[in-house]
Amino acid sequence: MHKKVIFRHRWLPYALLFPQLAITIVFFIWPASQALYQSVLLEDAFGLSSKFVALENFIALFEDPHYLGSFKVTIVFSVAVAFLSMGFSLLLAVMADRVIKGSMAYKTLLIWPYAIAPAVSGVLWFFMFNPTVGINAWLLRQMGYDWNHYLDGGDALLLIIIASAWQQISYNFLFFLAGLQAIPRSLIEAAAIDGASPMKRFWTIIFPLLSPTTFFLLVVNIVYAFFGTFGVVHATTDGGPYGATSILVYKVFNDGFVGLDLGGSAAQSVILMAIVIGLTVVQFRYVERQVEY
Amino acid sequence: MSFNTKLTALAVGAFALTQAAGAFAAEEVQWWHAMGGRNGELVNQIADGFNKSQSNYKVVPVYKGNYTETMTAAIAAFRAKKQPHIVQVFEVGTATMMAAKGAVYPVHELMVDSGEAFDQSIYLPAVISYYTTPDNKLLSLPFNSSTPVLWYNKDAFKKAGIASAPKTWDEMFSASKKLVASGMKCGFSFGWQSWVMIENFSSWHNLSIGSKENGFTGLDTEFKFNNDKVAGILQRIADSQKDNHFRYGGRRGESLPMYTNGECGMWMNSSAYYGSIKKQAKFDYSQSMLPVDKSAASSAQNSIIGGATLWVLRGKQKSSYKGVAQFFKYMSGSEVQAMWHQETGYVPITMAASDLSRKQGFYNKNPGTDTAIKQLSLNTPTPNSKGLRFGSFVQVRDIINEEMEALWAGKKTAKQALADAAKRGNVLLRKFERANK
Numbered sequence: 001m002h003k004k005v006i007f008r009h010r011w012l013p014y015a016l017l018f019p020q021l022a023i024t025i026v027f028f029i030w031p032a033s034q035a036l037y038q039s040v041l042l043e044d045a046f047g048l049s050s051k052f053v054a055l056e057n058f059i060a061l062f063e064d065p066h067y068l069g070s071f072k073v074t075i076v077f078s079v080a081v082a083f084l085s086m087g088f089s090l091l092l093a094v095m096a097d098r099v100i101k102g103s104m105a106y107k108t109l110l111i112w113p114y115a116i117a118p119a120v121s122g123v124l125w126f127f128m129f130n131p132t133v134g135i136n137a138w139l140l141r142q143m144g145y146d147w148n149h150y151l152d153g154g155d156a157l158l159l160i161i162i163a164s165a166w167q168q169i170s171y172n173f174l175f176f177l178a179g180l181q182a183i184p185r186s187l188i189e190a191a192a193i194d195g196a197s198p199m200k201r202f203w204t205i206i207f208p209l210l211s212p213t214t215f216f217l218l219v220v221n222i223v224y225a226f227f228g229t230f231g232v233v234h235a236t237t238d239g240g241p242y243g244a245t246s247i248l249v250y251k252v253f254n255d256g257f258v259g260l261d262l263g264g265s266a267a268q269s270v271i272l273m274a275i276v277i278g279l280t281v282v283q284f285r286y287v288e289r290q291v292e293y
Numbered sequence: 294m295s296f297n298t299k300l301t302a303l304a305v306g307a308f309a310l311t312q313a314a315g316a317f318a319a320e321e322v323q324w325w326h327a328m329g330g331r332n333g334e335l336v337n338q339i340a341d342g343f344n345k346s347q348s349n350y351k352v353v354p355v356y357k358g359n360y361t362e363t364m365t366a367a368i369a370a371f372r373a374k375k376q377p378h379i380v381q382v383f384e385v386g387t388a389t390m391m392a393a394k395g396a397v398y399p400v401h402e403l404m405v406d407s408g409e410a411f412d413q414s415i416y417l418p419a420v421i422s423y424y425t426t427p428d429n430k431l432l433s434l435p436f437n438s439s440t441p442v443l444w445y446n447k448d449a450f451k452k453a454g455i456a457s458a459p460k461t462w463d464e465m466f467s468a469s470k471k472l473v474a475s476g477m478k479c480g481f482s483f484g485w486q487s488w489v490m491i492e493n494f495s496s497w498h499n500l501s502i503g504s505k506e507n508g509f510t511g512l513d514t515e516f517k518f519n520n521d522k523v524a525g526i527l528q529r530i531a532d533s534q535k536d537n538h539f540r541y542g543g544r545r546g547e548s549l550p551m552y553t554n555g556e557c558g559m560w561m562n563s564s565a566y567y568g569s570i571k572k573q574a575k576f577d578y579s580q581s582m583l584p585v586d587k588s589a590a591s592s593a594q595n596s597i598i599g600g601a602t603l604w605v606l607r608g609k610q611k612s613s614y615k616g617v618a619q620f621f622k623y624m625s626g627s628e629v630q631a632m633w634h635q636e637t638g639y640v641p642i643t644m645a646a647s648d649l650s651r652k653q654g655f656y657n658k659n660p661g662t663d664t665a666i667k668q669l670s671l672n673t674p675t676p677n678s679k680g681l682r683f684g685s686f687v688q689v690r691d692i693i694n695e696e697m698e699a700l701w702a703g704k705k706t707a708k709q710a711l712a713d714a715a716k717r718g719n720v721l722l723r724k725f726e727r728a729n730k
Contacts, residue, residue, distance in 0.1 A: 042724075042727060042728050043728060044389075044392060044393065044728045044729050045368050045389050045393065046368055046371055046372065046393040046395075046396045047371075047372045048393060048394075048395050048396060049728070049729070049730075051727075051728075060724075066695075066717075130550075131542070132542070132550045132551050132554060132556065133550055133554070148541075150541055150542055150543045150544075150547065150698075151541050151698065151701055151702050152702065153702070238544065238691075239691075240544060240694060240695060240698055241695070241698035241702065242695045242696075242698040242699045242702065242704065243695050254688075254691070255688065257361065257365050258361045258365075258687055258688070258691075259685055259687055259688035259691075260365070260368065260389060260685070260687075261685065261688065261721075261724070264724075
């Protein structure tokens with residue numbers, strides 16, 4: 001005798017899906033469609049007059065060398081943030097995994113920075129590196145380096161990379177640690193008995209087995225660097241000096257909400273949207289294939 | 294608490310509520326502003342004073358964040374038809390507000406419509422000229438205005454053997470040389486560089502910032518600040534970096550600590566930094582008028598303001614606008630203005646308030662605090678020095694900041710940086726012109 005389960009309700013599945021669909025439509029689909037609509041308009045700030053200009057906003061963007069410069073900055077920034085924060089967290093996770101005494105305390109302390117808002121983290125680092133009163137700038141000066149992120153674009157970019165990467169270390173750390181703990185001890189012990197050095201064990205056993213986690217974190221970190229770091233830039237460098245820290249998402253905000261150029265800003269959002277969709281597709285289609293689950 | 298006492302408490306509470314509702318019968322006037330901290334308290338104090346002075350209207354001030362946030366919030370609210378009566382907008386937003394003809398209610402019209410006697414001549418010309426139409430009609434009510442002045446460290450001057458504050462740019466550089474020789478890290482710095490070194494340098498030397506009377510008489514204006522005189526002084530400043538005469542310290546007020554920590558002996562920025570400097574500086578400080586570049590003009594014209602004004606938005610209950618008019622009148626009164634001026638360092642918007650402050654002995658007790666008013670009223674404003682009115686000017690200032698940073702970093706010459714800034718700015722002006730036709 002077997003039980004047959006058939007749902008005859010016509011509306012129940014829809015009713016159950018409704019909350020999620022409603023949220024998706026209200027918070028994702030609708031704003032995205034608004035951005036698409038706005039991006040082909042030329043409108044004054046108050047919305048008193050608006051004109052259809054087709055792709056003019058997009059053409060203007062790609063003719064603007066500063067917008068193209070912003071692309072370059074964003075790529076350097078995202079890659080640097082992802083590598084720096086993932087590298088550091090992996091190192092910390094491997095260390096924390098081996099600690100026996102007081103490991104709870106280490107782990108808890110390492111998770112703390114994640115609770116800090118990006119803007120606050122930005123201001124913290126900004127203050128430490130302030131050329132006039134910052135302790136780090138003072139230390140660097142003792143070492144003979146004249147740190148000035150108000151004037152030097154490289155310094156400013158480095159500053160927001162550090163502040164953004166630092167923020168993300170905790171999150172990456174948690175996932176790496178969980179990933180490490182899921183690796184069967186027997187594999188590592190067997191390798192150790194065969195005489196593999198700790199370095200060898202890491203690169204041939206642990207790192208490949210961690211790859212699903214690494215891949216997931218890579219996606220998350222790139223998306224974070226693209227979108228989540230707005231607060232850091234806004235609170236510290238305002239995109240300067242001379243556009244050195246003007247990442248794409250900051251430019252969207254600055255042109256739209258400060259400059260009140262809604263069409264141009266919407267066009268930038270649409271481009272950003274396309275980039276992230278493209279990146280995600282590439283990551284899942286090509287990078288994922290090389291990952292051993 | 295027994296059931297009975299609870300019931301009584303409830304009844305008393307309900308009674309109090311009906312009473313409160315009775316007191317709120319006065320018509321509300323919403324006022325969105327961008328004054329945080331101590332200045333925000335003073336805003337509340339002004340609104341309270343007005344509310345107590347009459348019973349028909351109640352002004353409700355709401356803090357909406359910084360200038361850009363407040364302006365963006367008001368515009369978004371207007372689009373959603375939830376706008377306040379009054380919104381505080383910074384001076385560079387003037388062109389945007391003005392272009393929104395269906396959205397704003399010009400002050401001169403408001404005063405006539407509500408039958409309030411209104412005498413425009415009591416206001417400081419250099420302050421209101423920034424906010425009037427070409428035929429001299431007031432569009433928005435000046436609220437907080439300041440102007441850049443030269444702040445200097447008197448103790449450092451004494452140590453370096455400098456007799457008095459520099460009056461010309463030549464003296465600025467020679468004073469800087471002496472300051473550096475006496476052991477200071479730098480001679481001078483400034484903040485808000487577009488406002489101080491381009492907009493005010495131009496008006497101070499009676500140079501045009503843009504065609505069409507700095508944009509006052511038409512949207513088809515073009516930038517003119519890329520001239521030899523502005524380029525000349527900026528290049529000299531950039532070159533003086535190698536001797537540490539000038540040191541760049543950020544786009545807005547970030548360079549303040551360089552002055553208050555005693556790194557730089559002089560600092561050019563808003564007179565409204567008075568409160569901060571008073572709190573932070575551990576030395577004898579003073580302010581004096583901006584230096585004159587003798588190669589650009591033989592004497593100074595007048596400086597222009599920065600700060601914000603109160604714009605009235607349309608689309609509210611007709612009767613409530615009379616309350617707005619009465620409130621504006623109350624706020625322009627000498628007592629309110631003198632209090633605001635003395636507490637904040639902003640300039641008073643009427644001559645009477647300045648006279649009252651003098652009579653109260655404020656300028657004697659705080660020497661130098663009248664520098665801003667003196668600078669603003671030095672001469673009758675010319676078409677070059679009554680202010681500026683360019684669309685998208687918030688973005689243009691960002692562009693100017695970027696280009697000037699390229700100059701300070703040695704990536705461009707002053708001439709190149711200014712030419713690029715004007716070119717990029719003009720693109721935005723054309724876009725603004727098209728969007729607001």
